[in-house]
Amino acid sequence: MSEWDLKILCMGAGYVGGPTMAVIAKQCPKIRVVVGDISQKQIDGWNSDNLPIYEPGLLEVVKEARGRNLFFSTDLDKEIQEADIVFISVNTPTKTSGIGAGRAANIKNCELCARQIAKVAKSDKIVVEKSTVPVRTASAIQRILKSNENGNSFQVLSNPEFLAEGTAITDLMNPDRVLIGGQQTPEGLKAAETLASVYANWIPREQILTTNLWSSELSKLVANAFLAQRVSSINSISALCESTGADVSEISRAVGMDDRIGKRFLQSSVGFGGSCFQKDILNLVYLCETYGLQECADYWRGVINMNDFQKRRFSEKVVAAMFNTVTGKKISILGYAFKKDTGDVRETPSMFVVRDLLQEGAKLHIYDPQVSREDMWSEMSYTCGVNHDNTPRLDESVTTEDDVYKTCEGSHGVCILTEWDEFKTLDFKKIYDSMAKPAFFFDGRLICDHKALREIGFEVYAIGKPD
Ligand code: NAD
Numbered sequence: 002m003s004e005w006d007l008k009i010l011c012m013g014a015g016y017v018g019g020p021t022m023a024v025i026a027k028q029c030p031k032i033r034v035v036v037g038d039i040s041q042k043q044i045d046g047w048n049s050d051n052l053p054i055y056e057p058g059l060l061e062v063v064k065e066a067r068g069r070n071l072f073f074s075t076d077l078d079k080e081i082q083e084a085d086i087v088f089i090s091v092n093t094p095t096k097t098s099g100i101g102a103g104r105a106a107n108i109k110n111c112e113l114c115a116r117q118i119a120k121v122a123k124s125d126k127i128v129v130e131k132s133t134v135p136v137r138t139a140s141a142i143q144r145i146l147k148s149n150e151n152g153n154s155f156q157v158l159s160n161p162e163f164l165a166e167g168t169a170i171t172d173l174m175n176p177d178r179v180l181i182g183g184q185q186t187p188e189g190l191k192a193a194e195t196l197a198s199v200y201a202n203w204i205p206r207e208q209i210l211t212t213n214l215w216s217s218e219l220s221k222l223v224a225n226a227f228l229a230q231r232v233s234s235i236n237s238i239s240a241l242c243e244s245t246g247a248d249v250s251e252i253s254r255a256v257g258m259d260d261r262i263g264k265r266f267l268q269s270s271v272g273f274g275g276s277c278f279q280k281d282i283l284n285l286v287y288l289c290e291t292y293g294l295q296e297c298a299d300y301w302r303g304v305i306n307m308n309d310f311q312k313r314r315f316s317e318k319v320v321a322a323m324f325n326t327v328t329g330k331k332i333s334i335l336g337y338a339f340k341k342d343t344g345d346v347r348e349t350p351s352m353f354v355v356r357d358l359l360q361e362g363a364k365l366h367i368y369d370p371q372v373s374r375e376d377m378w379s380e381m382s383y384t385c386g387v388n389h390d391n392t393p394r395l396d397e398s399v400t401t402e403d404d405v406y407k408t409c410e411g412s413h414g415v416c417i418l419t420e421w422d423e424f425k426t427l428d429f430k431k432i433y434d435s436m437a438k439p440a441f442f443f444d445g446r447l448i449c450d451h452k453a454l455r456e457i458g459f460e461v462y463a464i465g466k467p468d
């Protein structure tokens with residue numbers, strides 16, 4: 002008799018696999034949870050107190066369960082054999098070449114996991130898609146699993162994750178809902194019930210939804226598309242506000258107080274970033290195109306076009322305000338992460354502004370409380386193609402600082418690009434006094450008191466606000 006009620010393996014120890022499994026382990030001490038990854042560095046990080054990702058409250062949760070019923074390992078073959086349930090929580094980035102390049106999601110990593118499970122499994126298993134995937138991926142996984150030579154049976158479930166970075170632990174502890182899609186057969190329904198009973202250890206049953214596989218896979222893409230659409234909608238209005246004298250914050254408030262519309266996700270900004278919004282909408286666009294629904298594809302593509310416009314508009318505003326040239330000028334960038342309370346820089350809008358200002362010849366000084374210079378460069382190279390090989394004197398043009406006041410010293414302009422709480426309470430008088438004059442201030446997150454800044458002497462430009 003095993004000492005455990007159930008054994009879970011999660012393949013992929015990233016932003017989703019790590020926190021999700023840590024919370025399952027915390028909430029279910031009788032379940033053995035192993036998080037596996039092909040990256041030794043990633044696993045070493047999870048086994049230390051210097052976790053590979055920054056997420057408020059995560060270290061406490063990991064420390065509570067690690068060594069008790071939560072383990073991190075690179076020995077995937079062994080752990081696949083042990084597990085009753087195998088989650089696949091690997092990255093599914095947008096394809097960069099080949100068919101569907103720039104739109105389709107690359108599910109290569111999911112397929113590799115399925116092949117490895119098929120190859121080494123010696124008992125029946127439930128395989129759970131946690132990664133965000135194109136609709137009908139489960140059928141590909143099911144077919145691959147069939148190649149298992151030991152004649153084991155596998156039930157594939159879809160269980161997409163809805164956590165947001167920066168609030169992952171609270172989202173996982175109190176999710177709006179958990180979604181489980183499965184085959185509508187007795188075996189499929191039984192597998193879905195097994196997974197539901199894991200979540201039912203801390204989540205009310207009525208919040209655990211079960212659907213068919215394809216609805217579950219597609220719901221994930223739709224949820225992200227709707228959220229991003231709200232940000233693009235309010236950002237489109239921010240441009241109109243700047244031209245008309247209306248104030249975007251007043252509009253968000255007035256519109257959001259209608260219960261049918263709701264208050265959340267109406268915060269105008271320099272644009273949305275993160276690893277998923279753009280990727281998942283592109284995935285939806287590609288799916289629509291694949292099924293011959295070009296109008297639907299164009300509709301969703303518009304959400305991304307608006308986001309690109311918003312990021313570009315911000316850079317153009319900076320250049321236009323500073324007498325149409327920033328060449329040789331020092332500009333301070335406050336915030337590089339794609340949102341507060343994370344060190345994640347994937348698709349961060351800050352990077353696009355930095356790229357544009359670099360192309361204009363500005364000298365940039367960047368401060369972010371959680372982002373390392375190394376991460377900044379690797380994302381810049383991956384997403385924007387800007388790197389030390391093709392851009393001479395890159396290191397001379399960008400200085401990263403760990404003191405916010407030093408970052409701003411002597412600068413001609415300051416840009417707020419991530420809404421870190423600490424930026425709200427800075428000593429702006431001290432910053433103003435240390436800057437070149439006129440001192441420009443660009444608020445890309447609408448977190449500062451613009452009236453107070455103007456009284457200090459700043460020339461303030463803010464998204465969606467009259468100048
Ligand atoms: P990530 O890049 O942080 O982590 C993925 C991990 O998978 C990496 O550590 C990588 O080494 C590992 N990996 C890749 N191939 C592997 C293999 N064959 N075997 C074992 N490990 C392997 O990615 P993430 O942000 O955690 O996202 C994972 C999935 O979840 C994506 O599909 C994403 O769209 C989705 N998602 C992400 C978030 C988020 O907030 N980041 C939220 C919801 C859903």
Ligand code: UGA
Nearest residue numbers: 162163164165166232266267268270273274275277339340
């Ligand atoms: C988002 C979704 O909120 C999660 O439900 C989903 O699980 C996740 O994507 C995913 O699939 O990866 P995340 O990207 O971590 O989560 O963060 P969000 O809070 O959604 O913010 C995304 C971007 O939109 C950020 O750049 C944020 O600053 C921006 N945003 C958000 C705005 O500009 N305005 C808003 O009102 C809200």
